[in-house]
Amino acid sequence: MTYCVGMLLDAGLVMLADSRTNAGVDNISTFRKLTVFQRPGQAVFVMMTAGNLSLAQSVTGHLKEALEDPQEGRPGLFDVSSMFEAARCVGDAIRAVHARDATSLDAFKMEFNVSVILGGQIRGERPRLFNIYPAGNFIEATGETCYFQIGEFKYGKPIIDRVVNREVRLQRAAKAGLVSMDSTIRSNLTVGPPIDVVTVKTDEYRVSSHQVIDAEDEYFRLIRARWGEALIQAFRDLPDPDWL
Amino acid sequence: MTYCVGMLLDAGLVMLADSRTNAGVDNISTFRKLTVFQRPGQAVFVMMTAGNLSLAQSVTGHLKEALEDPQEGRPGLFDVSSMFEAARCVGDAIRAVHARDATSLDAFKMEFNVSVILGGQIRGERPRLFNIYPAGNFIEATGETCYFQIGEFKYGKPIIDRVVNREVRLQRAAKAGLVSMDSTIRSNLTVGPPIDVVTVKTDEYRVSSHQVIDAEDEYFRLIRARWGEALIQAFRDLPDPDWL
Numbered sequence: 001m002t003y004c005v006g007m008l009l010d011a012g013l014v015m016l017a018d019s020r021t022n023a024g025v026d027n028i029s030t031f032r033k034l035t036v037f038q039r040p041g042q043a044v045f046v047m048m049t050a051g052n053l054s055l056a057q058s059v060t061g062h063l064k065e066a067l068e069d070p071q072e073g074r075p076g077l078f079d080v081s082s083m084f085e086a087a088r089c090v091g092d093a094i095r096a097v098h099a100r101d102a103t104s105l106d107a108f109k110m111e112f113n114v115s116v117i118l119g120g121q122i123r124g125e126r127p128r129l130f131n132i133y134p135a136g137n138f139i140e141a142t143g144e145t146c147y148f149q150i151g152e153f154k155y156g157k158p159i160i161d162r163v164v165n166r167e168v169r170l171q172r173a174a175k176a177g178l179v180s181m182d183s184t185i186r187s188n189l190t191v192g193p194p195i196d197v198v199t200v201k202t203d204e205y206r207v208s209s210h211q212v213i214d215a216e217d218e219y220f221r222l223i224r225a226r227w228g229e230a231l232i233q234a235f236r237d238l239p240d241p242d243w244l
Numbered sequence: 245m246t247y248c249v250g251m252l253l254d255a256g257l258v259m260l261a262d263s264r265t266n267a268g269v270d271n272i273s274t275f276r277k278l279t280v281f282q283r284p285g286q287a288v289f290v291m292m293t294a295g296n297l298s299l300a301q302s303v304t305g306h307l308k309e310a311l312e313d314p315q316e317g318r319p320g321l322f323d324v325s326s327m328f329e330a331a332r333c334v335g336d337a338i339r340a341v342h343a344r345d346a347t348s349l350d351a352f353k354m355e356f357n358v359s360v361i362l363g364g365q366i367r368g369e370r371p372r373l374f375n376i377y378p379a380g381n382f383i384e385a386t387g388e389t390c391y392f393q394i395g396e397f398k399y400g401k402p403i404i405d406r407v408v409n410r411e412v413r414l415q416r417a418a419k420a421g422l423v424s425m426d427s428t429i430r431s432n433l434t435v436g437p438p439i440d441v442v443t444v445k446t447d448e449y450r451v452s453s454h455q456v457i458d459a460e461d462e463y464f465r466l467i468r469a470r471w472g473e474a475l476i477q478a479f480r481d482l483p484d485p486d487w488l
Contacts, residue, residue: 154398154399154431155398155399155401155402157399157431158399158427158430158431159475159479161430161431162472162475162476162479163475163476163479169484170488171484171485171487171488172484174484174485174487175479175482175484175485176479178485179479179482183402186402186405187398187401187402187405197487199487199488201488208488209487209488211485211487219483219485219486222483223482223483226481226482227478227479227482228406230478230481230482231403231406231407231475231478232406232407233478234471234474234475234477234478235403235406235407235419235420235423235471237470237474238419238423238467238470238471238474239463239466239467240413240415240416240418240419241415241418241419241422241455241463242463243415243418243441243443243453243455244414244415244443244445244452244453
């Protein structure tokens with residue numbers, strides 16, 4: 001499984017991805033799911049993937065090849081002039097992998113299962129965030145819904161719904177992402193550290209910070225411990241019902 | 245969808261069920277999913293169902309008919325001498341419905357999808373709690389895992405994991421159940437009030453309280469508002485990361 005969350009804020013982008021992969025519960029490995037493509041000062045793209053790892057790696061590989069060896073009908077990410085075009089470019093990469101692999105997977109009754117969150121900024125535009133589906137179609141984050149999740153999203157959704165909106169600072173959004181990741185890791189064994197946390201400040205056109213947080217990370221441990229204690233205290237402070 | 249949670253404590257049982265049912269997102273109704281069977285002083289059973297509503301109602305109907313008209317090979321719930329036998333009785337009811345309906349459902353590519361949480365106490369035993377699957381097999385709650393959930397369980401699981409264990413009082417467990425229900429209702433439109441909350445005190449062999457909580461219920465509104473505020477405050481109190 002996987003858990004990735006991308007947040008689009010006035011201040012920029014915050015992207016978090018876990019790195020646990022499992023083929024069955026008896027085969028668990030660590031694979032990074034977050035990839036950065038950037039030409040500092042010109043354009044930055046942060047891509048996170050969920051679903052079948054071979055498909056996710058193929059999509060990423062396809063995009064990397066297109067960057068190194070652009071061909072007719074296969075523009076690279078740095079050939080595009082808007083984030084909308086970049087999302088189409090990723091959608092096309094997914095469709096190319098589908099054309100190559102879907103029939104063979106189907107023979108093994110395996111679903112074509114890969115999703116992507118793409119965030120970034122190209123000079124001349126504001127930062128933008130997209131959720132790209134296995135069919136290559138996509139949706140874009142707006143003011144009302146400024147974040148996307150892929151993979152095991154349910155355990156970590158409530159806290160993000162409560163505290164994240166376009167106005168929050170990058171630090172606060174990163175903190176919310178880590179609390180959300182903590183709730184997910186506690187409940188689903190197939191989501192686990194290290195966690196990639198990337199921030200992109202608006203109008204910098206480059207990655208502003210990239211943290212790789214493992215289970216021993218001091219700040220993550222502090223957040224986990226204090227959040228757990230605070231929840232228990234908050235629960236104790238609620239009045240009991242008087243029915244009994 | 246549905247969300248039900250049953251908790252087995254030293255002090256007794258706490259069972260909560262929502263009452264929203266949907267056939268698609270454009271057809272939402274209210275159906276109660278919690279049923280009580282009791283002979284006060286002798287035995288009490290609290291049953292909650294999730295899955296296909298017609299199957300759940302058929303299972304409940306089957307059990308009610310067996311109570312009114314016991315036949316060879318179809319013992320009623322009050323004919324059993326242990327909660328283990330009661331769970332088998334419910335499992336047999338599920339299998340009887342499967343024998344009748346599964347082939348016809350399959351012709352419409354519909355899954356045979358019904359699950360039951362059964363809690364109760366029979367004189368001579370301690371209270372016990374079971375999770376009964378669509379195949380009629382079941383598991384029993386133990387000291388390590390003293391609760392079961394069926395339906396949309398993920399949003400509401402973290403808080404129960406943090407605050408419920410065998411030693412907590414009934415009031416506190418009911419409060420945890422309502423906080424868990426609140427998180428679920430906020431995130432999944434197909435889970436909704438009124439909420440049945442039943443408590444059974446150990447060695448009373450009867451329902452001790454049965455609350456039907458609608459969205460306007462004063463205590464539920466208080467819990468929802470204060471929990472939301474407390475979470476936001478707890479989040480603010482966590483230190484921000486210093487990466488940026």
